[in-house]
Amino acid sequence: MPxxxxxxxxxxxxxxxxxxxxxxxxxxxxxxxxxxxxxxCAVAINLGFAPRDLGTIVRKIRERRPALLEAWNDYFADRC
Known part of the structure; x- marks a missing residue:
């Protein structure tokens, strides 16, 4: 799990x-x-995070979304 x-x-x-x-x-x-x-950047599943924490998480994911998508695509490119 990268x-x-x-x-x-x-x-x-x-x-x-x-x-x-x-x-x-x-x-x-x-x-x-x-x-x-x-x-x-929608929440699919939340297991225990308070709404305030979830908002902070989503903001960070949105901010880093291009890099996260690049990491996803790089990792799974060879696994398709």
Missing amino acids: TVLRWNGYRIFFYSADGDEPPHVHVVRGDCEAKIWLSD
Whole structure:
């Protein structure tokens, strides 16, 4: 599971088996996890993050979206 960003205690990554899905990242911190679609930075799944934290996460994902999409495409290019 490649980690693509660490920031403020958050780890942003994708699972190696996720290549069949549209581009997205998983975000974990403590016991909480969220899945964010990179197409529109929408929250697909939220397991425990408070709304305020989720807003912060989405803003960071939106800010770093080009680099995250590049990492996704680079990683999964050889796996299709």
